[in-house]
Amino acid sequence: MTSEAGTPPVSSSERRPLRAREAAHLLLTTSAEGGTAAVATVVGGPDGSAVGSRLARLRPHDPPGAERTLGHLGSDRLDVLAVQLLDEAMSDPRARDGIRTVDGAEPYELYVEIRRPLRELVVVGAGHVAQPMAHLGALLGYRVTVLDDRPDFATRERFPDADRLLRVDFSDPFAGVPLHERSHLLLVTRGHKYDYECLIRALRADPAPAYIGMIGSRRRVRATYVQLVDDGFATDVLDRIHAPVGLDIGAETPEEIAVAVAAELVMLDRGGRGTPLREVERVAERFFGSGGADTPSTSEEKDT
């Protein structure tokens, strides 16, 4: 995680106390600017005096490698352990916010929170599905960009809550939109010819975007796949494309389709399965027997 060879990262540290307000601000701004930040707060320990103290590690997007440490936790030993903990958490994409216990003669409990570069939703094509999609994307906390090649479609009036509206040429749609590991693309242009051009660009993007969804019926998706293989793409590339797009909720209208796509994004982000929860939990069956509600079985009650 630190560079052992090559140019050493420009690091800096400030030992003055880091308070809640400033920590919250740092987490917010660092992720909005494309960087990663983590904060440790002492929430328990042998000595009450350290409780409430904070330490932050910042990895700004620009310049890369310039790491910063801010704050102080009450002892140098604890600072060193916290920096180690935060660096590990920032480097592990599966790390979640929560309490970590720092062992030793004097165990401390540190609440660790991590903020990664803001997730982006790039909606390619500013038509009927794009409008509710931009809306839902913003609601879910994505930074939303809408692209179209027509002047009157990607407008503020039609997309009041999009962060960016760009007029692009579909032969090179992502020129002004740097794609990264937290980019989510939805291809909903007015014609499958454009969807295909954008799809090829998306598949070749490095680093690969987190999600590539493409609208289309089974027939149209199949035609796209045939074309991709004809154009020399390996068949395993097809696994990276979410098409037909969204969860199976019977969506028909543009709004319903946007909900189906939004549900798929949440599912992939949180690691869900897209099954109705009543079928996953089967509360009636598990606690009352398969028949129905007359014989409660109390012995095996267990919360998950």
Added chain:
Amino acid sequence: MTHEDDRSISEALSEARDAGRACALATIVGTRGSTPRKVGARMVVDPSVGLVGTVGGGCGEAEVIESARRVLDTGAPERVRVNLTEDFTTWSPAVCGGVMDVFVERVLPDDPSISSSDS
């Protein structure tokens, strides 16, 4: 916490500072079982404004607000364990089935501000 949640909490803290007020910040730092909000959810208790954000609505929030009052008074942070495992038949709002750990701290208006930081 979504980016929007982060933003509204940050704004509430700045608003209190600009007005010269102390406020309390509550953070869910741990949960077990079913809880309405998860780890990371935050709420600002600003005596002049009210609540910004939520750590669970009816489910246990009253206990957190009680704690915030004490913390604003004494300045000593608290860790509150909120039990939401009351029996369903009591019709209490706290029947979600879980337990949550909430860290409550005071935020003073004269904490070092962002503008003074520079690396």
